[in-house]
Amino acid sequence: MRRRDFLRLFTVGTAGMMGGKPLALSSRAAPTPFEVYLTFDDGPTTERDHSGPTTEVLDLLADEGIKASFFLHGRSINPWEGQTLVRIVREGHALGNHLWRQGGNTVRDETSYTVLAQQFIEAEMRIRLDLESADPEAYQRYLQGPHLYRRPGGNNGLAPFLDLKNFSVLEKSPVLRWYQDKLDWLKGVYDYSGWHLTSGDGIPAMKVHPTTVEECVRWAMQGGYGYYGVDDYLCWQKRRSLDARLGLVVLMHDASDLGRKALPQIIKEMRARGAVFRALPRPTDRPNAFTVGIGNDPLADPAGEACEGG
Template identity: 25%
Template sequence: MFGFRPGRRRGTAAALLVATSLMLTLGGCGVDRVTPQDARDEAGTDDKAGQGARGVDCAKAKCIALTFDAGPGKDTPRLLDVLKEEQVPATFFLLGRKHVDRYPEVVKRIADEGHEVANHTWSHRILTDLDEAEVREELSLTQTAVERITGRKPTLMRPPQGRTDDKVSKVSEELGLAQILWSITAKDYSTTDSALIRQRVLDQAHGDGIILLHDIYDGTVPAVPSIIEELKRRGFTFVTVSELLAPGKAEPGVVYAPEKD
């Protein structure tokens, strides 16, 4: 939960140049990152092109992306009910072993209801501790499992604990996966207090933010309705991660992360 590549496509190099002054240190390893604004700026400013799939232009709207890691789990259907009622899209970084393979019908529902399906590895091993072949296996197994259920391979991944390096970036590029970090975390793995989870998210909320939550912990899903309610009251528009970058595209191997306020 807690990237970079020399891009082949025109635009990736420019985006990375924009971001060369931005460094993110995780696990003692510095890596370049591209912010959502960098991605949008590099892609251009045409009004129509700037709109994401839901017609939201995050260069103008106060956007925020709600993301969930390490599911699906037993509470994910209830979470999907909430998101459907509130008409809020989310991005789900799914864990393969004992999650995707245990709840295939929930994975299909996530995709069918318009949420973004992404990769959080097969067994949550720390990718920077593995060799290249092991990194490839961790990501490929989940790619295959998700494609089997939804008909599509993910294009986004989140490395466990946010730990990445050049090796992880290289394999991610080969597999067509951009790396997505975050700027807002409730540390919901450390508490079952839904009110505390809510307050931690609201205290950190900012435009272009990416919220990290987990739909596998008991306190998290009960906190989501009031988080959504308050952020809507504050004028935020919920989008998927890909919509946050639009009209930019998430480039394989590159690390995307918002700047924290």
């Protein structure tokens, strides 16, 4: 067992006890607010009667008063799902382009600029046509932007708490900026190919992945299998006085049964730590640039010291 995992278990087992009695919650200082950007990939997934996974997620977000971001595959948008897109836009969520499909387009695939651009255009046209036919007003609202893009596969090596000084190098990467260099009309798009942490709800192919709601929540809050958790971010935020506007971009999938079941508890746990939920883009983001820097080793401690203990 790694040192930080042992300390985390030890802290959980002892922090709330003194003399065999639980400490009063009022003895804790109020948490410092920080921003969280929940993102849901690979949708939409709804039935002809508009029920289904994406609707369930939207209902929960509405009940909780939370704004989030949805990155859609063009091929996933069925003819009856225009109203789902309308609801996403009208309820103040962000609607993003996740290319036409997943296969062959991930960051690990050597896909040409031409193919990527065509995948983007096909997905964008499906989004726009379905929105316009379902609700012209919502369509006009979508056109006003901001326009979001996420390439499938993403990158989990993103670390807002690492050294930011060298991240400008990434903005010159042709892989990350294909949409700007090749097609002028795609300029102004926010690239969210990266994300900070995941609940593990969409990676069953991994050798180790969550199989229960409890494990899914734990991945989001404490990290798992090399992924960051919220607690890691908060620790580094405290140590390095990070700009709270950087926040956390959280990867989830609305079609995941496990993720949907875990979502209420994830929201509760994050709020208890001070989370304020918003839709992308972040105040610090700008178009035509990779939005968050990449750390070579997301678990490396740049200061050479452990993060446990705050």
